[in-house]
Amino acid sequence: MAAKTWHSLPEYQALRALMECGTTSEAANRLGLSQSAISRSIASLEARTGRILFERDGRLLRPTNEAAQLNLRLDALFDALEKLDHPTELEQETLQIIAPPTYAHRYLVHHIAGFLKANPHFYVGLEVAASDMVARGILDERYDLGFLGVELPRDGIKLTPFRTSNAVCVMPHGHPLADHAIIHPEDLDGQNLIALSRRHARRAELEKVLQACRSAPNVVAEVSTSFAAVDLAREGLGLSIVNPFPVVHYRAEDVVFRPFASQIRYSTYYVTPKHRPTTAIARAFVQHLQLHTAKDTFSQKA
Incomplete structure (x- = not known):
């Protein structure tokens, strides 16, 4: 008889929090747990799946490809849990974006249009603002996703490189x-x-x-x-x-x-709140950009 497959929601929550936070201390803070509890959950998940999910890099834990693939497959589970917690929000998913003019007026407008045509049940709001206001808007959690062309490190926001280029x-x-x-x-x-x-x-x-x-x-x-x-x-x-x-x-x-x-080098960053999970619709829009941003001679994927 085949071994019975079982699942542990705390392990999956620990995986997702660690994927998005990068350190056990921040993941523990997000989930209201101790660092040791996070470490035990990850160790248990690795033992149960037989996969190495994180590799240590100084203070940071770098997710492996196996961790990224497992986290992607968990989207459906966490989306379902979100809908159970918020049954009145089933009708329409909303994404609030904030970005400087260089990214907003042409690039994001074009891709938002394509994203909404492919997903007519979604709603997107776009705010155009200076770079410091982008960081502030994400920090205050008034927006789900921001874009920056400069590195503005601040506690409470996460910068994820998207494109790099030379002057x-x-x-x-x-x-x-x-x-x-x-x-x-x-x-x-x-x-x-x-x-x-x-x-x-x-x-x-x-x-x-x-x-x-x-x-x-x-x-x-x-x-x-x-x-x-x-x-x-x-x-x-x-x-x-x-x-x-x-x-x-x-x-x-x-x-x-x-x-x-x-x-002189440049990076374009996705900006998300550091202490709460990135929403499913924000992840879907980022994936849309990665798939549909045209190649050019002067910039590369980060």
Whole structure:
């Protein structure tokens, strides 16, 4: 006779909390348990399934592929439990998103439309705000999912890398530097430059690169978003150094993008509350983005 299969909800809860929190102390805090209780549940689950689910990396526990696959299969279980706890919310699942203009106005609007067409029973709200307000909105748990192009480490929020890219130089067609395969900092000397405003950390980073090679471009305008910089370049005002994601998806035919020889790198992050589980609809939207974000020359999956 085959051995009877049994399941332990506390083990599955410990797995999910540890997957999302990264440390036993934070997982224990979320579930209202002791760290030893979390460790025992994970050890029991590993013994029962015969799989290694976490590997230690300093203070963090890195989930293995087996843990990720098991956690994915548990979505249906936790969704069912959520509906039992909130029977009046069965009619419509809601996702509240907050993001800066660079991500919201084109990239997210496009993918939200596709997501809702594929899932007409869902509802999505989108708030456009500055980066610091994105972090604050997630920290206050007024939104389920946020997006950031800068790292703003704060207690209570979790940043998960989504895309990475190197800086690019963008310029109008016919610009004297457009025939260069790679733009070097010294090439910008004397060129009209559309710069990000000084409140951006990336502005100081670029100035440091230019000062190191004594390159002195002529700043003709300051803007607060990459899209504004690219659109001014398209109008022939000058060139700019920007994060290519996601602007290259929407302006590749209008301007010239060239790699910028520097150590300036960018990351795009998903932002979620750290002390409560990511909702099923938020996970579904993230998966939609991962599947449907088009490939480009200048950015990669994190």
